[in-house]
Amino acid sequence: MSRPPLPQHCPTQRELDDLELLTSGAADPIRGFNEPGSPLTLSLPTELLTHLDEGDEVELVDPEGLPLARVSSALRGLAVTPLTHAQFGPFRRLYLSPAAVREQYAGRTFVPVTDLMTDVQVEQLRGLGPVVLVALVGAGTPAISPVGLLRATQRVADAIGAAVVAVPLADHASLADPALRISVLTSYADTDPVVELAYGGHLLPALADINEAERPRRDQQGLVLFFTGLSGSGKSTLAQALMDRLLEHGGRSLTSLDGDVVRRNLSAGLTFSKEDRETNIRRIGWVAAEISRHGGLAVCSPIAPFDDTRRQVRAMVEQAGGAFFLIHVATPLEECERRDRKGLYAKARRGEIPEFTGISSPYEEPLDADVRVDTTGRTIEDALGDVVAALRDAGYLDLTTPEPAPATGGAPAPSLETTELSGRVASGLAALPADDSRDVPAPSPGTRAAADGARPLRVLFVCTANICRSPYMELRSRALAGADGGIEFASAGTHGFDAHRVDRTMAEVLAERGVGSDLLSGFASRPLTEDLIEAADLVLTAEAAHRQFVLEEVPSAFRKAFTLGQFAESVERVDPGLHGAELVTAVGHRRAGTAEHHDIRDPYRRGKAAAEVSADQIDALLQAVLRRLTQPSAPSTAQTGEQ
Numbered sequence: 319m320s321r322p323p324l325p326q327h328c329p330t331q332r333e334l335d336d337l338e339l340l341t342s343g344a345a346d347p348i349r350g351f352n353e354p355g356s357p358l359t360l361s362l363p364t365e366l367l368t369h370l371d372e373g374d375e376v377e378l379v380d381p382e383g384l385p386l387a388r389v390s391s392a393l394r395g396l397a398v399t400p401l402t403h404a405q406f407g408p409f410r411r412l413y414l415s416p417a418a419v420r421e422q423y424a425g426r427t428f429v430p431v432t433d434l435m436t437d438v439q440v441e442q443l444r445g446l447g448p449v450v451l452v453a454l455v456g457a458g459t460p461a462i463s464p465v466g467l468l469r470a471t472q473r474v475a476d477a478i479g480a481a482v483v484a485v486p487l488a489d490h491a492s493l494a495d496p497a498l499r500i501s502v503l504t505s506y507a508d509t510d511p512v513v514e515l516a517y518g519g520h521l522l523p524a525l526a527d528i529n530e531a532e533r534p535r536r537d538q539q540g541l542v543l544f545f546t547g548l549s550g551s552g553k554s555t556l557a558q559a560l561m562d563r564l565l566e567h568g569g570r571s572l573t574s575l576d577g578d579v580v581r582r583n584l585s586a587g588l589t590f591s592k593e594d595r596e597t598n599i600r601r602i603g604w605v606a607a608e609i610s611r612h613g614g615l616a617v618c619s620p621i622a623p624f625d626d627t628r629r630q631v632r633a634m635v636e637q638a639g640g641a642f643f644l645i646h647v648a649t650p651l652e653e654c655e656r657r658d659r660k661g662l663y664a665k666a667r668r669g670e671i672p673e674f675t676g677i678s679s680p681y682e683e684p685l686d687a688d689v690r691v692d693t694t695g696r697t698i699e700d701a702l703g704d705v706v707a708a709l710r711d712a713g714y715l716d717l718t719t720p721e722p723a724p725a726t727g728g729a730p731a732p733s734l735e736t737t738e739l740s741g742r743v744a745s746g747l748a749a750l751p752a753d754d755s756r757d758v759p760a761p762s763p764g765t766r767a768a769a770d771g772a773r774p775l776r777v778l779f780v781c782t783a784n785i786c787r788s789p790y791m792e793l794r795s796r797a798l799a800g801a802d803g804g805i806e807f808a809s810a811g812t813h814g815f816d817a818h819r820v821d822r823t824m825a826e827v828l829a830e831r832g833v834g835s836d837l838l839s840g841f842a843s844r845p846l847t848e849d850l851i852e853a854a855d856l857v858l859t860a861e862a863a864h865r866q867f868v869l870e871e872v873p874s875a876f877r878k879a880f881t882l883g884q885f886a887e888s889v890e891r892v893d894p895g896l897h898g899a900e901l902v903t904a905v906g907h908r909r910a911g912t913a914e915h916h917d918i919r920d921p922y923r924r925g926k927a928a929a930e931v932s933a934d935q936i937d938a939l940l941q942a943v944l945r946r947l948t949q950p951s952a953p954s955t956a957q958t959g960e961q
């Protein structure tokens with residue numbers, strides 16, 4: 319009698335990485351998922367959990383459906399029975415078990431690697447004798463993509479005669495992660511030494527091409543422009559007008575994924591039930607993400623009424639390395655119904671179309687839109703102007719000029735620099751270190767002094783216009799850290815006004831929070847320049863878009879530029895004994911990724927309440943950051959903070 323097939327489940331990438339640690343023996347003594355205190359966890363849909371309760375097994379499969387393991391309930395969590403090892407994937411041959419590594423490489427020194435290496439680090443490696451570079455490629459751990467890290471690490475290994483092993487140690491954002499890291503490295507090294515890479519140095523010129531491919535400039539990154547809104551709100555009209563502008567402008571490969579067109583092709587046969595709409599949007603998202611993976615530009619214009627599905631699309635695109643830009647065409651229902659271009663609203667009102675968005679099916683307004691446009695009473699050109707301006711301000715595309723903008727103003731333009739640079743770096747490791755190489759912790763003359771405390775640490779805050787968020791950060795930090803905190807604070811704007819005062823509402827909030835009128839009246843806004851970035855030891859931005867702008871201006875600033883939220887989260891990851899410049903360097907090498915929740919939204923012209931929300935968010939982050947940045951002898955910000 320044949321048994322019914324086991325229920326299958328495809329885990330997330332993080333869970334698949336954990337599974338590999340469990341089945342290769344790298345996580346020993348942890349053997350299963352969900353053991354008490356272990357960060358190696360697996361979450362299963364409720365219906366499968368019931369199945370496990372009944373003593374049966376669940377089969378874990380990879381995204382292609384290959385069965386990898388079975389899990390069953392056990393005393394300490396979920397027991398894992400391995401079935402097959404993943405056989406394909408780039409650099410698969412480097413994914414070795416601790417047993418295989420012991421057999422091949424016993425007696426060597428083991429060095430974990432999570433980022434592109436610097437000249438200083440390669441020199442260090444040369445002094446270590448026979449080395450195994452352990453590339454930690456699990457979800458969320460490497461600073462670049464796993465493949466990019468392995469390609470770069472292999473290149474260094476070939477040049478210095480080292481071996482490379484790929485270990486899928488993921489980041490679980492858990493307090494148990496550091497212990498797991500040590501335990502996994504020990505599984506591989508056994509009694510051989512494990513040596514951590516030194517901080518600092520210049521990025522190897524031989525890796526500059528990988529650096530550029532992994533961290534593309536914003537105007538070269540794949541981009542998904544996603545219009546959402548009610549039927550008749552103007553999505554297709556605006557999307558079409560925008561595409562015309564893009565085509566006239568040239569320079570990008572463009573794909574349209576219009577709601578109606580998709581429904582006739584990719585999604586033919588789907589209904590307007592919640593489930594089918596979600597399938598429709600996920601399909602659009604999947605195609606758009608693939609387009610963005612290859613650097614293309616996709617313009618999508620479905621209704622996409624559900625917040626959760628839109629967020630899934632954003633995640634898919636970002637995972638593919640693209641940027642996602644959400645345009646909420648917020649024309650109210652009354653106006654859409656008044657237009658009723660296709661006569662659908664009338665039919666829906668008569669009950670002839672079931673589940674019609676806005677009438678008998680919900681539309682969830684996005685809270686994460688990058689721009690919101692109500693087309694009521696406006697011309698198409700005028701409404702499109704809002705979208706074009708938002709795209710320019712975010713640094714993605716400048717369609718306001720007939721030709722791509724010059725590299726120094728507004729949004730950066732494609733330049734010849736990339737080609738020249740890859741030509742130069744093709745020369746291999748023999749050429750390093752070139753003194754014009756892209757430096758890593760940006761030790762321009764004068765910034766190094768900060769490390770020995772000879773001069774104050776220079777912190778530069780950045781937002782868009784330098785009249786609202788960044789002045790708040792600068793002036794509030796000055797008040798919080800005090801004059802003898804050993805830090806100099808400044809600010810500037812990616813599109814900074816020249817010599818404007820602090821926005822009136824924000825100035826009011828600052829005054830209420832104890833920032834004196836002398837500080838307020840002495841403030842003058844200014845645009846961000848390369849010199850300002852170079853002179854800073856630490857650049858903290860309000861949003862990820864500002865950080866990207868900074869990196870486009872000065873790519874070598876990538877280890878000293880963070881969003882404020884990202885930096886606040888990252889300081890928790892490094893040795894609590896580090897302060898000042900040392901802390902900045904350490905964070906540069908162990909930074910958290912930028913995440914949407916890190917962004918401080920622009921409260922400009924949104925009223926006092928919005929300014930206060932941003933101010934509260936900034937205050938909380940500044941407390942966390944200044945406490946760590948100031949030298950221990952300096953006055954504690956935590957105490958001076960609440961005046």
Ligand SMILES: Nc1ncnc2c1ncn2[C@@H]1O[C@H](COP(=O)(O)OS(=O)(=O)O)[C@@H](OP(=O)(O)O)[C@H]1O
Pocket residue numbers: 548549550554577578581590594595596598599619620621622623660662671672673674675679
């Ligand atoms: N029940 C119901 N609800 C909403 N819309 C309906 C419905 N039935 C048909 N139509 C027509 O289909 C278009 C919306 O399709 P989408 O694929 O964009 O919708 S969704 O994103 O899957 O919700 C939409 O086109 P647009 O007007 O371009 O938005 C309508 O013309």
Ligand SMILES: Nc1ncnc2c1ncn2[C@@H]1O[C@H](COP(=O)(O)OP(=O)(O)O)[C@@H](O)[C@H]1O
Pocket residue numbers: 547548549550551552553554555556619657659693694695696697698699701
């Ligand atoms: N400022 C505006 N922007 C976009 N569409 C507008 C505007 N003013 C009027 N309209 C009209 O509204 C209708 C919008 O339809 P459409 O673009 O197909 O919407 P959707 O794709 O959201 O269903 C069109 O007939 C368009 O001419």
